[in-house]
Amino acid sequence: MLNFSREKYLKVTGGAIGLREEIEKxxxxxxxxxFKNIFLIGSGGAVATFYPFEYMINSTSTIPAYAEIAAELVLQNNKQLTEESLVILSSLSGTTEETVAAAKYCKQLGATTIGLTGEYNQPLADTVDYPLVNFAENDFASDSNQLVLYQLIFKLMNKNGDFPRYEEFAAQLEILPEKLIEAKEKFEPKAENFAVTYKDEPYHMVVGSGTTWGRAYSYAMCVLEEMQWIKTKSIHAAEFFHGTLEIVEEDTSMLLLKGQDDTRPLMERVERFAEKYTKKLTVIDTAEYELAGISEEFRKYLSPIVTSTLLQRLSVHLEDKRNHNLEIRRYYRTVAY
Amino acid sequence: MLNFSREKYLKVTGGAIGLREEIEKxxxxxxxxxFKNIFLIGSGGAVATFYPFEYMINSTSTIPAYAEIAAELVLQNNKQLTEESLVILSSLSGTTEETVAAAKYCKQLGATTIGLTGEYNQPLADTVDYPLVNFAENDFASDSNQLVLYQLIFKLMNKNGDFPRYEEFAAQLEILPEKLIEAKEKFEPKAENFAVTYKDEPYHMVVGSGTTWGRAYSYAMCVLEEMQWIKTKSIHAAEFFHGTLEIVEEDTSMLLLKGQDDTRPLMERVERFAEKYTKKLTVIDTAEYELAGISEEFRKYLSPIVTSTLLQRLSVHLEDKRNHNLEIRRYYRTVAY
Structure with missing residues (x-):
């Protein structure tokens, strides 16, 4: 696969899996x-990674969960956030200003804080009660984070009596990275083809629902916009029919992220519409990837990580075919604002 | 003002205010x-109208509030939604399929249901335990809905001990429609100028935060996309700096909805950025409108209705200058899907 190091990927994801004992402690x-509720706090891609977990907690557990944008949370005076809250924050570099400020804010309130990050001795790890550290380069950070969260969140739900099959689930996570590489390999020609076909496309509509909504939101914002400078609209599959559908024409690129949770019918409805009204339809469907050894009933939880692992391949090919390095920024950490 | 009937506006908003006694009962x-929590359920513009109220409840009251998309909620199996939930749904026509289905779903779970709608003898009013009906044409529906919600939600918070000044607040709502007309009048030249300047603009970025985020989301989706077929990106002010900023160029139209709640600094930061990097910046700032007789401490709650009442004027002028009727649809209720 283009610009892919199997060794590095297995090292990063293996590092996340290797945290299991620490996470469970x-x-x-x-x-x-x-604790009486869980707050999941980050900025940009980090908060977007939390959205599927907020969805999964709320549909699996009696513990209320809230995914919140760090910079807004510290201003809102959210009355649900108290010393009885469990707060999970995430920042790869451990230096994201707003997220570090949110960690300090939550500690002051007396909440219990856990920080997911790639670096020790950086502000996030130094602030929270429990840092969970796994080094990850930018391109694999999302998979790493998700693997840590699957262990942490599902263990918590298990302890709360909401998810009895945790042991089996956690054991299967160990083989997941190899299965995700197989999925990437299967997806590779499709990823390349997408990049070749759409390299000059000025706008993409990215659609998700349920556990893939956060992935749609972040792929549009953090990759297409931030790393490729392409305009996007991310839209939830159910909301698509209440406005955004009207701008679809036969040359409108639509990228659908179809997962396997209970909201799949919402994506199927958008797909049927798109098949009729645009010639530029791309569907990434987690059901097309085998993941041998993963139980059928766990697939709905794994839709976000399967989606994000495939989307990484899209990014690599877009970078290549568009000759636009994923690391270039006009503004972020380049100019002061 | 172009295509504006003061009489009709006062009739619709007066109808909403006139429901006070019924609402309080x-x-x-x-x-x-x-009830142990509040669910605010709708589709498209209706759920977007709830977002500011979700924000206001969570920052004012100890009652947890969740704004949810109707079509997703009925599939998610959200464990917070129980017979102890209070559910508020909204559909102007009373016929929005997903919202009516959600009302039935919530009733089956044993939750208490309140329905905001413009029509009696339609499925929503016929399904819920408590219909609150105020006839409103499409263009004034959002203001009508918000006035009903200010009375209902703030009365509930008052009864919960979170908002002691409800009587004063409700009394001031009575004069609000007149003040909103004054605001519209002051905004009129700016609205016309926007439409003249940007009538051929193919893309707008619409930014909001806190209580204006829902307005940014819905103006982009339900007016610019649905009613004018213009591409948009709605983005939260805090999230803007984590991706979307990279696509800003000197000819990128940015529409900022600046309110007066505690998240105002987030909007100011985007404004400072936009002033530097684009020549096409429009700021709608609720602080510029006097609202004589409204207490300073209530203005933060009223930012969404001030914003939406001004945005209606933008729509009327876009319709006029772009020669594109706000009622035309390519697909919605036009073709089957």
Whole structure:
């Protein structure tokens, strides 16, 4: 695969899986202390990674979960955030200003804080009660983060009596990175073809629902806009029919992220519409990837990581065919604002 | 003002204000029965109108609030939605399929349901426990809905001990429609100028935060996309700096909806950025409108309705200058899908 190091990918994802013992100890401790709700806090791609977990907690567990934008949370005076909250924050570099400020804010309120990050000795790890650190380069950070979250969140739900099959789930996560590489390999020709076909496309509509909505939101914002400077609209499949559909013409590029959770019918409806009204339809469907050894009933939870792992391949090919390096920024950490 | 009937506007908003006694009776009844959280459910513009109220409840009250997309909610199996939930749904026509389905779903779960709608003898009013009906044409529906919600939600918060000044607030709502007309009048030249300047603009970025985020989301989707077939990106002010900023060039149209809640600094940051990097910046700032007789401390709650009332004027002028009727649809209720 183009610009892909199997070794590096397995090292990063293996690092995340390798945290299991530490993660479960943290889960035991925070559960013993007790909490009445979970806040998932980040900025940009980090908060977007939390959206599927907010969805999964709310549909699996009786513990209320709230994914919140760091910079807004510190201003809102959210009354649900108290010393009885469990707060999980995420920043790869550990230096994202707003997220570090949110961590300090939550600590001041007396909440219990866990920080997911790639770096020790940086502000996030130094601020939170429980840092969970796994080094990850930018391109694999999302998969790494998700693997940590699958262990942490599902262990917490297990302890709460909401997810009895945690042991089996966690054991299957160990083989998941190899299966995700197989999925990437299967997707590779499609990724290349997308990049060749759409390299000059000025606008993409990216659609998701349920556990893929956060992935649609972040792929549009953090990759197409931020890393490729292409205009996008990310839109939830259910909301698509209440406005955004009207701008679809036969040359409108639509990228559909179809997962396997209970909201799949919402994506199927958009797909049927798109098949009729645009010639530029791309569907990424997690159901097309085998993931041998993963139980059928866990696939709905894994839709976001399967989606994000495939989308990484799209990014690599867009970078290549568009001759636009994924690391270039006009403004972010380049100019002051 | 172009295509504006003062009489009609006062009739519709007066109808909403006139529901006060009925609304408060409903609030008394549901409060007496008791509930542990509030779900605010709609589709498209209706759910977007709820977003500011979700934000305001969570920053003012200890009652947890969740704004949810109707079509997703009925599939998600959200564990927070129980017979102890108070559910508020909204559909102007009373026929929005997904919203009616959600009302039935919530009733089956045993939740208490309130329906905001413009029509009696339609499915929404016929399904919910408490219909609150105020006839409103499409262009004034959002203001009507918000006036009903200010009375209902703030009365509920008052009864919960979170908002002691409800009587004063409700009394001021009575003079608000006149003040909103004055605001529209002041905004009129700016609205016309926007439409003249940007009538051929193919793309707008619409930015909001806190209580204006829902307005940014819906103006982009329900007016610019649905009613004018113009591409948009709606983006939260805090999230703007984590991706979307990279596509800003000197000819990128940015429409900023600046309110007066605690997240105003987030909008100011985007404004400072936009002033530097684009020549096409429009700021709608609720602070520029006097609203004589409205207490300073209530203005943060009223930012969404001030914003939406001004944006209606933008729509009327876009329709006129672009020669594109706001009622035309390519697909919605035109073709089957």
């Amino acid at each position: 943290v889960a035991d401790k925070v559960f013993e202390k007790g | 409903v609030a008394d009844k549901v409060f007496e029965k008791g």
